[in-house]
Amino acid sequence: METRWLEELADILPENRLLTTLPDRFSYSFDASFGEFLPEAVVQVMSTEEVAAIIKVADQYEIPVTPRGQSTSLSGGPLPVQGGIVLDFALWSQKVEVDEENRTVTVSPGVLTADINQACEPYGLLYPPDPSSAHVSTIGGNLAENSGGPRGLKYGVTKNFVLGLEVVTPKGDVIQTGQRAGDEDLDITTLIVGSEGTLGVITEAMLKLIPKPQTTKTMMAVFDDIVDAGAAISKTLTSGIFPSKMELMDEGSIVAVENYQPSGLPADAKAVILIELDGHADALEEEAEEVSEIVKSVGARETKIAENVREAEQIWTARKMVSPAISQIKPTKISEDATVPRSKIPEMMEKLHDIRDRYDINLVVFGHAGDGNLHPDVLADKRDSEEMQRVEKAVAEMFTAAIELGGTLSGEHGIGTMKAPFLEEELGAEGVEMMKRLKKAWDPKNMMNPGKIFAESGAKLELTDG
Structure with missing residues (x-):
C-alpha cells in the first residue's frame, strides 16, 4: 500500500522534486518551535495542478498532508506530527503580478513577503502586513497563520488585505474564494486565512495594496x-x-x-x-x-x-x-505572542515579571505594543531538563495570564502544537467543539495538517524530550 501511493506521487512529480531519503525527510521534520516529526515523503510543488493531484492521492490512501513554506513558524504549524506528506512550497515563488489600476497583487504561495513590497515599490504601492520575518517567511505561511507585524496597529494584519484565494480542498478540488468568485455571503476567504492549513491548501492569493504614504x-x-x-x-x-x-x-x-x-x-x-x-x-x-x-x-x-x-x-x-540578539544569551529561545488589550499592558508586564522571578527564568519582552501583541521570549538551554521544566510551567502561566486579562493565546504566531492544550481555556469547551465540527465538515478524514490547533485529551505543553 505504501509503495503504491509513493509510486503514484512519482508519476505526478519529476524525480528531483519527490524526496524520500532519510536525510531529505529529516530536513523537513522540524520548524522554529519544538519537536521533530519525520514525514514519509516530501513533495516540492510548483503548480495548482500538482497540488490537486497530490491531494487526490493522499485522499485515496488517507495519507496526512502538511503544507510548509520556509518553516519559520514559532507554534509548530508546519510540523508533520502524523508523518505522511509534506507539501513544500519554497520553490513556487514565480508569480508576483501587480495590478496598478486596481491596486492588487496576485502571488503564488512560496513568494517571500518582503519580495511583494519590492515588486510594488515602482508603482508607489504598499502591502502593509510586515512580520519581522518578512525577508525569510513566505506569503503562504503568513496566510496560514494570519501574520501581523509592526504596521498592524494602523493597517491591520494579513487577513485584512486578502481579497481572494485559490484553494485546493481535502478532496483535491480547486475552488476560488472572495473577489475571484464574486461576493461571498459566507466569508470563506477569512475562514481559510489563519486556519493553519487544516481546511485546505492555499495555492494563490489576491492581495489588496494601498498607496505608499508620502x-x-x-x-x-x-x-x-x-x-x-x-x-x-x-x-x-x-x-x-x-x-x-x-x-x-x-x-x-x-x-x-x-x-x-x-x-x-x-x-x-x-x-x-x-x-x-x-x-x-x-x-x-x-x-x-x-x-x-x-x-x-x-x-x-x-x-x-x-x-x-x-x-x-x-x-x-x-x-x-532583538530576536537574533537575545538568541546569543542562551541556546534555546521560546518565542511567544501573548496578546492583551493595550490598556492591560502594564498589568501584563507586572504578571510577566512575577512569573520570571518565581520560576527564575531569563525573560525579555518586546513586541507590537500598540495593539497589545507582546512577545515574551524565554531564553534557556533545552539540555537542562530541570530548567526546561520551570520554563514549561512559566510559559503555561503566561498563556493563562493573557486570557485572564481579556486577551488571546496568539496575536500572530498561530496555535499549532504549542498552544493547542490551552485553546479550551480561552474559548471554552463548546467553542472548541464548534471549531472541531467545522474542521470535520471540511476534512472528514482529518488528513489536512492533523494534530494542529486541537489538542489530544489530556495534552499539555511540552518543551522537554519525553
Whole structure:
C-alpha cells in the first residue's frame, strides 16, 4: 500500500522534486518551535495542478498532508506530527503580478513577503502586513497563520488585505474564494486565512495594496519604568493621533541588542517605545511634537525624533535585531505572542515579571505594543531538563495570564502544537467543539495538517524530550 501511493506521487512529480531519503525527510521534520516529526515523503510543488493531484492521492490512501513554506513558524504549524506528506512550497515563488489600476497583487504561495513590497515599490504601492520575518517567511505561511507585524496597529494584519484565494480542498478540488468568485455571503476567504492549513491548501492569493504614504517620521521615547511606558501607549492612542507603528522593548531586549550590535539605544532604560507616524510631511512634524509631549506627560524621561532616513533606519534596525540578539544569551529561545488589550499592558508586564522571578527564568519582552501583541521570549538551554521544566510551567502561566486579562493565546504566531492544550481555556469547551465540527465538515478524514490547533485529551505543553 505504501509503495503504491509513493509510486503514484512519482508519476505526478519529476524525480528531483519527490524526496524520500532519510536525510531529505529529516530536513523537513522540524520548524522554529519544538519537536521533530519525520514525514514519509516530501513533495516540492510548483503548480495548482500538482497540488490537486497530490491531494487526490493522499485522499485515496488517507495519507496526512502538511503544507510548509520556509518553516519559520514559532507554534509548530508546519510540523508533520502524523508523518505522511509534506507539501513544500519554497520553490513556487514565480508569480508576483501587480495590478496598478486596481491596486492588487496576485502571488503564488512560496513568494517571500518582503519580495511583494519590492515588486510594488515602482508603482508607489504598499502591502502593509510586515512580520519581522518578512525577508525569510513566505506569503503562504503568513496566510496560514494570519501574520501581523509592526504596521498592524494602523493597517491591520494579513487577513485584512486578502481579497481572494485559490484553494485546493481535502478532496483535491480547486475552488476560488472572495473577489475571484464574486461576493461571498459566507466569508470563506477569512475562514481559510489563519486556519493553519487544516481546511485546505492555499495555492494563490489576491492581495489588496494601498498607496505608499508620502513620508514617515520615526521617534523613540525612553522610560525608567515599564508601567509608565504602557500608560504612554494608551494615552497616545486615545489622543486622536494614530501611529503606523508603536513597538515596545524592555530592559532585557535593549541590553541584548546593545551587546550584540550597538545601535544607540539607552542601555540604562527600563523600556523604550519606538513610534512611526506616516502621512503628509507638514502634519507629521506637528504630530511628532504632540506625541513627544504626551509621552513625557506620563513619565518618558526623553524623546528622540529621527532627523533623517539614516537615523530612522538605525532605530528600526535595532528593533529587528532583538530576536537574533537575545538568541546569543542562551541556546534555546521560546518565542511567544501573548496578546492583551493595550490598556492591560502594564498589568501584563507586572504578571510577566512575577512569573520570571518565581520560576527564575531569563525573560525579555518586546513586541507590537500598540495593539497589545507582546512577545515574551524565554531564553534557556533545552539540555537542562530541570530548567526546561520551570520554563514549561512559566510559559503555561503566561498563556493563562493573557486570557485572564481579556486577551488571546496568539496575536500572530498561530496555535499549532504549542498552544493547542490551552485553546479550551480561552474559548471554552463548546467553542472548541464548534471549531472541531467545522474542521470535520471540511476534512472528514482529518488528513489536512492533523494534530494542529486541537489538542489530544489530556495534552499539555511540552518543551522537554519525553
